[in-house]
Amino acid sequence: MLIIENLTKIYDNGFKALDRINLEIPDGQFVAIIGLSGSGKSTLLRCINRLIEPTEGRIIWNGVDITAASDDEVRQIRRHIGMIFQQFNLVKRSKVLTNVLSGRLGYTNSLYSFLNYFPKQDRQDALANLDRVGIRDQANKRASELSGGQQQRVGIARALMQEPELMLADEPVASLDPATSHSVMKYLELLNKEDGITVLCSLHFLSLARTYAHRVIALKGGILQFDGLPTEIDENRFKEIYGEEAIEVAIS
Amino acid sequence: MNRTPPSARVALRNLLIVLVITLAAGIYAYGWTVTDIDLEKPQDEQRQTNVQNALRELLSPRIFEQDRKIITTTTSFLMDCEGESPAAPESSDDPYVRVTPSCGKAGDVVTVEAFNFESGVQAGIRWAPVEGQRRPREVLETGRKEIIIDSTGDFKGQIEVPRISGSSGQIHQIEFLASIPSGPVRFSKITDEVIRRMAETIFMALVATSLSIPISAALSFFAAHNLMRPVRVPVGNLMMAIIALPIGWLIGVNVLAVIGREAINFFQGDLEVSVLSLLPIIGLGTVAASRSVVLLETPSLSHRLWAIGQQLVFALILSLLIGVIGGLSLVLGERLVDFADSIRPDNNVGLGNWLATAVVDGINGTGNLLNIIGGLIELSMNSIGGLIGAFILSSSVTNLTSGMLRSIAGVPAHLLGGVMGAINGVLVFAFVAEIAKSAALLSLLTPLAAALFAQQIVVLGHAAWRARQKKVVLSHVERIVRWLIALAAAATAFVITFIQLRVGRTVIDGTLPSLETIDIMGIEITLYLLNAMIIGGVLGSVFGLLAGTRQPFSIGNVLYNVTRNILNGLRSIEPLIMGIVFVIWVGIGPFAGVLALMLHSIASLGKLYSEQIETIDEGPIEALKATGAGHLQTIIYAVVPQIVPPYVAFTMYRWDINVRMSTIIGFVGGGGIGLLLNQQINLLRYRDAGVAVLAIAIVVSILDYASATIRERIT
Ligand SMILES: Nc1ncnc2c1ncn2[C@@H]1O[C@H](COP(=O)(O)OP(=O)(O)OP(=O)(O)O)[C@@H](O)[C@H]1O
Ligand SMILES: [Mg+2]
Numbered sequence: 001m002l003i004i005e006n007l008t009k010i011y012d013n014g015f016k017a018l019d020r021i022n023l024e025i026p027d028g029q030f031v032a033i034i035g036l037s038g039s040g041k042s043t044l045l046r047c048i049n050r051l052i053e054p055t056e057g058r059i060i061w062n063g064v065d066i067t068a069a070s071d072d073e074v075r076q077i078r079r080h081i082g083m084i085f086q087q088f089n090l091v092k093r094s095k096v097l098t099n100v101l102s103g104r105l106g107y108t109n110s111l112y113s114f115l116n117y118f119p120k121q122d123r124q125d126a127l128a129n130l131d132r133v134g135i136r137d138q139a140n141k142r143a144s145e146l147s148g149g150q151q152q153r154v155g156i157a158r159a160l161m162q163e164p165e166l167m168l169a170d171e172p173v174a175s176l177d178p179a180t181s182h183s184v185m186k187y188l189e190l191l192n193k194e195d196g197i198t199v200l201c202s203l204h205f206l207s208l209a210r211t212y213a214h215r216v217i218a219l220k221g222g223i224l225q226f227d228g229l230p231t232e233i234d235e236n237r238f239k240e241i242y243g244e245e246a247i248e249v250a251i252s
Numbered sequence: 253m254n255r256t257p258p259s260a261r262v263a264l265r266n267l268l269i270v271l272v273i274t275l276a277a278g279i280y281a282y283g284w285t286v287t288d289i290d291l292e293k294p295q296d297e298q299r300q301t302n303v304q305n306a307l308r309e310l311l312s313p314r315i316f317e318q319d320r321k322i323i324t325t326t327t328s329f330l331m332d333c334e335g336e337s338p339a340a341p342e343s344s345d346d347p348y349v350r351v352t353p354s355c356g357k358a359g360d361v362v363t364v365e366a367f368n369f370e371s372g373v374q375a376g377i378r379w380a381p382v383e384g385q386r387r388p389r390e391v392l393e394t395g396r397k398e399i400i401i402d403s404t405g406d407f408k409g410q411i412e413v414p415r416i417s418g419s420s421g422q423i424h425q426i427e428f429l430a431s432i433p434s435g436p437v438r439f440s441k442i443t444d445e446v447i448r449r450m451a452e453t454i455f456m457a458l459v460a461t462s463l464s465i466p467i468s469a470a471l472s473f474f475a476a477h478n479l480m481r482p483v484r485v486p487v488g489n490l491m492m493a494i495i496a497l498p499i500g501w502l503i504g505v506n507v508l509a510v511i512g513r514e515a516i517n518f519f520q521g522d523l524e525v526s527v528l529s530l531l532p533i534i535g536l537g538t539v540a541a542s543r544s545v546v547l548l549e550t551p552s553l554s555h556r557l558w559a560i561g562q563q564l565v566f567a568l569i570l571s572l573l574i575g576v577i578g579g580l581s582l583v584l585g586e587r588l589v590d591f592a593d594s595i596r597p598d599n600n601v602g603l604g605n606w607l608a609t610a611v612v613d614g615i616n617g618t619g620n621l622l623n624i625i626g627g628l629i630e631l632s633m634n635s636i637g638g639l640i641g642a643f644i645l646s647s648s649v650t651n652l653t654s655g656m657l658r659s660i661a662g663v664p665a666h667l668l669g670g671v672m673g674a675i676n677g678v679l680v681f682a683f684v685a686e687i688a689k690s691a692a693l694l695s696l697l698t699p700l701a702a703a704l705f706a707q708q709i710v711v712l713g714h715a716a717w718r719a720r721q722k723k724v725v726l727s728h729v730e731r732i733v734r735w736l737i738a739l740a741a742a743a744t745a746f747v748i749t750f751i752q753l754r755v756g757r758t759v760i761d762g763t764l765p766s767l768e769t770i771d772i773m774g775i776e777i778t779l780y781l782l783n784a785m786i787i788g789g790v791l792g793s794v795f796g797l798l799a800g801t802r803q804p805f806s807i808g809n810v811l812y813n814v815t816r817n818i819l820n821g822l823r824s825i826e827p828l829i830m831g832i833v834f835v836i837w838v839g840i841g842p843f844a845g846v847l848a849l850m851l852h853s854i855a856s857l858g859k860l861y862s863e864q865i866e867t868i869d870e871g872p873i874e875a876l877k878a879t880g881a882g883h884l885q886t887i888i889y890a891v892v893p894q895i896v897p898p899y900v901a902f903t904m905y906r907w908d909i910n911v912r913m914s915t916i917i918g919f920v921g922g923g924g925i926g927l928l929l930n931q932q933i934n935l936l937r938y939r940d941a942g943v944a945v946l947a948i949a950i951v952v953s954i955l956d957y958a959s960a961t962i963r964e965r966i967t
Binding site: 049051070075076077078079081082083085087088089090091092093094098102103104105106107108110113114116155158159161162168 | 654655658869871872874875876877878879880881882884885886888889890893894896897
């Protein structure tokens with residue numbers, strides 16, 4: 001259970017990106033976060049794993065107050081929260097396998113890291129996770145040699161190395177074409193169904209949210225605008241979220 | 253609102269442009285006067301011949317040498333025509349010399365002719381009296397003593413009969429000396445010397461570059477804005493760490509360094525025993541290393557204690573290991589040198605012996621290097637122990653107290669902050685004052701530190717006031733007011749410290765602060781240090797009171813600024829100037845040059861490297877942080893792979909620059925080919941200097957090409 005209470009984020013320049021957000025997300029849910037560019041989606045996701053320090057409010061996950069955790073404790077917590085990104089955030093020059101293995105660093109002795117060593121079990125798991133996202137044969141290529149869809153799957157495999165219970169996905173398919181988008185979203189769906197991983201995924205296209213999410217959250221100017229089922233979003237709601245002039249386009 | 257009509261505005265702008273141009277022209281003209289540009293000088297005839305001669309010789313480097321044989325051909329001359337004049341030699345196909353007329357008196361001009369010499373041969377004419385010195389004669393047509401035989405192989409020129417008293421009626425000889433090359437052509441002595449010096453130069457650059465790489469690579473991380481900006485720690489933790497530093501240093505010096513030295517002494521003994529006894533240490537180290545990460549969800553106190561225990565063991569083992577490495581280096585180095593001596597061949601005649609000598613030299617060099625490493629460790633064991641102690645203790649103390657600090661909030665946190673701030677201020681200012689008292693310019697550091705503190709206090713005070721007012725948005729006016737108040741506070745703190753520590757005297761007179769001491773509770777302390785510590789204590793306690801213990805402090809920004817400024821300062825000092833200082837320190841020779849180049853390379857590579865870090869893709873850093881990786885792990889896996897290629901490229905580039913610099917660092921005594929070049933130029937031996945110049949040109953252009961190619965390959 002992830003409970004967000006009164007979460008507010010004010011950036012150093014005084015900009016209020018999140019305004020008293022309250023949410024309760026039960027384990028195993030697939031939640032889509034939608035909203036215009038600049039509405040605070042990324043800020044919300046990054047507050048959850050403290051990549052961004054919240055200004056006020058609390059985030060309680062499985063009974064632990066993430067916002068009150070010390071640096072060491074934050075690292076312990078982050079190990080169980082996977083994250084994937086719009087730009088994939090892979091080390092382009094490193095091998096795919098190394099990128100996947102680096103998802104395991106939170107569990108690895110720093111001295112091992114100096115020697116670039118990972119336990120055998122981790123290496124096997126990395127290959128297994130690559131297998132799961134269908135690109136085991138690319139393991140020894142440089143990350144930069146892969147296509148966008150493949151890179152995002154490497155990102156998923158890297159997050160899987162953490163054995164996450166919660167997956168944060170910040171516009172994971174925004175830089176992919178429609179067909180590839182679906183294939184990546186299917187993997188997220190798979191993790192949600194098979195492993196019971198809670199997924200929080202920000203999306204640009206409402207159609208994607210409708211297809212994959214159990215629940216949709218809409219942000220507008222840092223305020224929680226909508227929280228409900230995907231089917232509840234009709235034309236009026238849509239205009240509320242995206243503004244009067246918007247028309248819904250579908251991603252096929 | 254600006255309501256000036258457009259035409260007036262245009263006129264104003266044009267006027268401004270004209271003004272700026274006039275001003276620029278004036279400044280430029282002043283530049284010409286200052287640089288003493290004088291078109292007369294380059295046209296002066298004497299100067300022109302001088303420079304032509306110098307250039308001709310520089311461009312005619314004495315690369316080769318050949319022995320010369322002097323062939324003397326003579327003909328007779330009767331002084332004052334008192335008697336029968338000698339007969340002219342018969343013409344033949346062999347070289348011969350003729351003088352006409354063959355008699356005459358002092359001051360007469362006679363014609364000397366030489367036949368059948370090789371063209372291009374250097375020659376000269378000497379007058380050989382019956383007794384006394386021979387006198388070289390000048391050829392009147394050219395005004396020179398040297399003669400070059402032209403392509404006909406013959407020579408004809410006039411000379412004056414010298415005045416030699418009491419020589420009347422004697423037969424004198426006119427000698428025509430031809431210097432004919434003989435024997436094989438070989439490299440000249442100067443070429444040999446240049447090649448040896450060039451090798452020295454290249455190695456100087458190599459050693460300086462390689463020594464600077466690890467240091468500047470480490471520094472570059474601290475000088476990279478993007479890495480350092482997010483590094484923040486709660487003020488309380490930082491203050492705890494700073495308090496622990498000097499204590500840890502003392503413990504390190506008195507315990508760890510002693511252990512290290514014991515290890516050095518022990519391992520310097522018998523090599524076999526040493527290697528055997530190394531095994532348990534290695535085993536222990538491996539065990540400690542593999543278990544040193546305690547992965548727990550919520551570390552309890554006992555786990556923290558356990559982790560600290562491990563750190564202490566780690567500190568002990570590390571000191572021991574460094575000692576062992578030092579001892580082993582010394583004993584191995586000695587053995588290698590002995591071994592090299594024992595197998596050194598008696599001579600290096602012949603290829604086999606020459607090769608053997610080279611191998612032996614290599615072994616000897618390795619032994620010497622190990623000896624130097626061991627010696628360095630032995631010398632710096634105190635500092636090594638102190639550093640390890642300071643680092644481990646302060647990280648342990650921070651670890652142990654961070655939980656407690658986090659649980660304290662509100663007024664107690666601010667009170668605690670005030671107390672710890674006072675101690676911190678005292679420590680920091682003692683440290684700064686210790687540095688500041690070493691030179692006049694450095695003495696400004698203490699007032700500057702005080703100013704910085706005061707400015708921070710204003711910022712903190714303002715933040716506290718804002719929190720009280722529940723204000724969120726910082727208005728423009730408020731920002732400016734805060735800036736003005738901060739400036740005023742900084743200036744006040746600066747002035748007070750300046751006066752209190754009598755920095756004025758130091759700066760004006762260049763004398764160092766007085767060492768007047770007073771006695772406080774049996775501890776003798778200089779008044780200067782005491783004053784600085786009091787100022788620090790006051791500023792620190794105010795700072796701590798305002799900040800409390802919970803506020804995040806951008807320690808990263810502080811480290812960034814300090815590193816950047818030091819690097820920039822170092823970089824602005826030319827290696828030649830550093831060379832002068834190092835020559836004073838370690839004497840004339842390549843070592844001084846290496847040190848100077850190294851120091852400068854550290855600064856400039858550190859800057860170049862850190863700029864590379866600042867351009868990396870930060871996405872992977874964020875991604876790895878999100879997985880729960882530590883700082884170090886993030887750097888190893890997200891930063892290092894991205895910076896290796898540019899680091900290699902810049903290192904090549906730096907080596908290239910260092911070779912260029914080491915060719916001239918010899919001008920200030922830094923060794924290498926510059927030393928030789930300087931000597932030859934001072935002796936006006938331009939042909940020899942030419943060889944050095946040529947060698948420099950060749951090596952530099954080869955390197956230029958090589959480094960460019962390699963850089964292209966990599967990036
Ligand atoms: N570091 C920062 N400092 C100041 N303002 C910021 C910072 N990061 C983001 N913001 C602002 O906060 C607001 C929310 O940003 P956020 O990135 O969360 O939006 P988003 O919904 O993810 O938008 P997008 O769809 O474009 O990714 C934006 O207006 C942005 O300009
Ligand atoms: Mg975003």
